[in-house]
Amino acid sequence: DAKTTQPTSMDCAEGRAANLPCNHSTISGNEYVYWYRQIHSQGPQYIIHGLKNNETNEMASLIITEDRKSSTLILPHATLRDTAVYYCIVRERGPGGSEKLVFGKGTKLTVNP
Amino acid sequence: DAGVIQSPRHEVTEMGQEVTLRCKPISGHDYLFWYRQTMMRGLELLIYFNNNVPIDDSGMPEDRFSAKMPNASFSTLKIQPSEPRDSAVYFCASSLRGGQYFGPGTRLTVT
Numbered sequence: 498d499a500k501t502t503q504p505t506s507m508d509c510a511e512g513r514a515a516n517l518p519c520n521h522s523t524i525s526g527n528e529y530v531y532w533y534r535q536i537h538s539q540g541p542q543y544i545i546h547g548l549k550n551n552e553t554n555e556m557a558s559l560i561i562t563e564d565r566k567s568s569t570l571i572l573p574h575a576t577l578r579d580t581a582v583y584y585c586i587v588r589e590r591g592p593g594g595s596e597k598l599v600f601g602k603g604t605k606l607t608v609n610p
Numbered sequence: 611d612a613g614v615i616q617s618p619r620h621e622v623t624e625m626g627q628e629v630t631l632r633c634k635p636i637s638g639h640d641y642l643f644w645y646r647q648t649m650m651r652g653l654e655l656l657i658y659f660n661n662n663v664p665i666d667d668s669g670m671p672e673d674r675f676s677a678k679m680p681n682a683s684f685s686t687l688k689i690q691p692s693e694p695r696d697s698a699v700y701f702c703a704s705s706l707r708g709g710q711y712f713g714p715g716t717r718l719t720v721t
Contacts, residue, residue, distance in 0.1 A: 531709065533709075535653075539714065539715075540614075540701050540703070540712030540713055540714055540715050541653065541701070541703075541710075541712045542712065543708075543709030543710060543711060543712075544709075545709075546708060546709060597655055597658070597666065598655065598710065599655075600652055600653040601652075602652065
């Protein structure tokens with residue numbers, strides 16, 4: 498499985514965009530990029546995933562570089578409730594979502610008032 | 611949709627006792643996962659099921675741990691006998707395709 502590298506921590510002002518980077522230089526052609534987050538004392542929450550095209554949903558946007566060696570998760574208008582640990586995971590996508598997710602240490606995002 | 615439901619939310623037990631954790635996945639999801647989270651080891655996948663059949667249990671730490679899924683709407687994770695090092699938060703997750711959806715977890719403390 499491709500290894501991911503994320504900054505240990507980041508800060509963001511409330512109302513501003515939060516841009517969380519992830520490096521995955523050894524990603525293979527059939528591996529997807531997944532993003533999850535874990536708010537303190539809660540279970541991890543699925544955010545978004547993508548293969549090579551940029552993706553957007555109601556929570557966030559995922560920008561994947563053309564060479565697929567890195568990606569950025571964008572929270573367009575961060576709120577205090579977005580303070581969490583954000584995990585970037587690269588996995589092959591099994592049938593029906595059977596990915597064996599491997600969670601690293603992630604990025605601790607703190608949104609400040 | 612109620613999401614993934616886990617019970618109990620908190621469990622305190624003495625070493626040597628049997629512990630059973632329960633999970634109800636999201637209706638219609640055909641994959642179910644059990645994870646364990648500790649400060650030292652982070653979030654680890656223990657076992658997962660597809661259509662009620664265990665697919666990969668390579669993450670189960672030892673024979674004291676067992677998991678079952680008797681039907682599509684219920685799964686259990688049992689620890690017998692429990693030990694203090696089993697203290698952790700145990701999460702259940704389910705999926706259909708794409709992302710996995712996690713429950714709120716069960717915080718287990720073994721004294």
